[in-house]
Amino acid sequence: MSLYTSFAVAGAGPTIGGRIVKALLERGASVVALARPSSTSTSSPLLEGAKIATADYADVKAVASILREHKVEVVISALAYGALPAQSTIADAAKEAGVKLFVPSEFGLPTEGGKGGHLVIKSQFADYLKSLGIPSVRFYVNARYPIHLAELITPLTQTGMFMEFLPQFAGVETGKFMVLGKGDASFSTTALEDVAGFTAHVLTSLPPAKLHDATFRIEGERTSFNKVGALYASKNIAVEHVTSLPEGYVKQTLLQGLFEQGRGSSGWDNYADKDIPENAHSGNAVWPGHQWKSVKEVLEL
Numbered sequence: 001m002s003l004y005t006s007f008a009v010a011g012a013g014p015t016i017g018g019r020i021v022k023a024l025l026e027r028g029a030s031v032v033a034l035a036r037p038s039s040t041s042t043s044s045p046l047l048e049g050a051k052i053a054t055a056d057y058a059d060v061k062a063v064a065s066i067l068r069e070h071k072v073e074v075v076i077s078a079l080a081y082g083a084l085p086a087q088s089t090i091a092d093a094a095k096e097a098g099v100k101l102f103v104p105s106e107f108g109l110p111t112e113g114g115k116g117g118h119l120v121i122k123s124q125f126a127d128y129l130k131s132l133g134i135p136s137v138r139f140y141v142n143a144r145y146p147i148h149l150a151e152l153i154t155p156l157t158q159t160g161m162f163m164e165f166l167p168q169f170a171g172v173e174t175g176k177f178m179v180l181g182k183g184d185a186s187f188s189t190t191a192l193e194d195v196a197g198f199t200a201h202v203l204t205s206l207p208p209a210k211l212h213d214a215t216f217r218i219e220g221e222r223t224s225f226n227k228v229g230a231l232y233a234s235k236n237i238a239v240e241h242v243t244s245l246p247e248g249y250v251k252q253t254l255l256q257g258l259f260e261q262g263r264g265s266s267g268w269d270n271y272a273d274k275d276i277p278e279n280a281h282s283g284n285a286v287w288p289g290h291q292w293k294s295v296k297e298v299l300e301l
Helices: 017-026 060-069 086-097 117-132 163-169 192-205 225-233 250-260
Strands: 006-010 030-035 051-054 074-077 101-103 137-140 176-180 187-190 214-217 221-223 238-242
Touching: 006 017, 017 030, 017 192, 030 060, 060 086, 074 086, 074 192, 086 117, 101 137, 101 192, 137 192, 163 187, 163 250, 176 225, 176 250, 187 192, 225 238
Parallel strands: 006 030, 006 074, 030 051, 074 101, 137 214, 176 238
Antiparallel strands: 187 221
């Protein structure tokens, strides 16, 4: 059975891209971290052992040359929202270099069927990959934070949350855990290490036929703001239900409002416009025996 062994990661920053690089290296893969010349992330300890290559993402010939030089089979994009337009030229380079699989910068909630904001942008890119004839695999986990405001201007935008960012999400830096609304709606949350580990596991252990044009939904823990708040309360941090968050908490207000609607689940179905809870962790079974981290463990509560 032939498996993929050579990867390039664009956007190998400290949140998710660099962690994917580290997880791939731990599995014996060959990895090149692709960065812009101005990038400050190339000295990150997460990239230790990876090959580093810099190029302007808009320079298709230069990027293609790097991919050919390192015999890259799979390109992984972990670009942040503001850099998503660069995925198109990286895809053009991947096509020119004969790359076999492209992992677009999803690592959020399902984009198929989305009608606004970043959902449309990401869906359009998936269509572009198909037009190029490049197979893709999409990972639906939860959204990054901080997140660009433009991703949140539509009521159809969906977001989950990496466990590590839950404190900022609820304003813990103010000395209390703030819940906007009832706080009992369930949402998906997954540790960054688990997201990176799952991505690396799937890409290095499944045959190409099971990866091409596939999607994986994962969920480390299904919880709610009230449940997370109870963990903070056990550490003598006050939990306060509020009708509005402090001035300046624009992103947090929008995100908590969306979560209150149930849109924070990896099982959210844009076509049906509802959560299908059993779908939220449907991909977990692909990593048998793995112990998914809990919110309590990650936040040391």
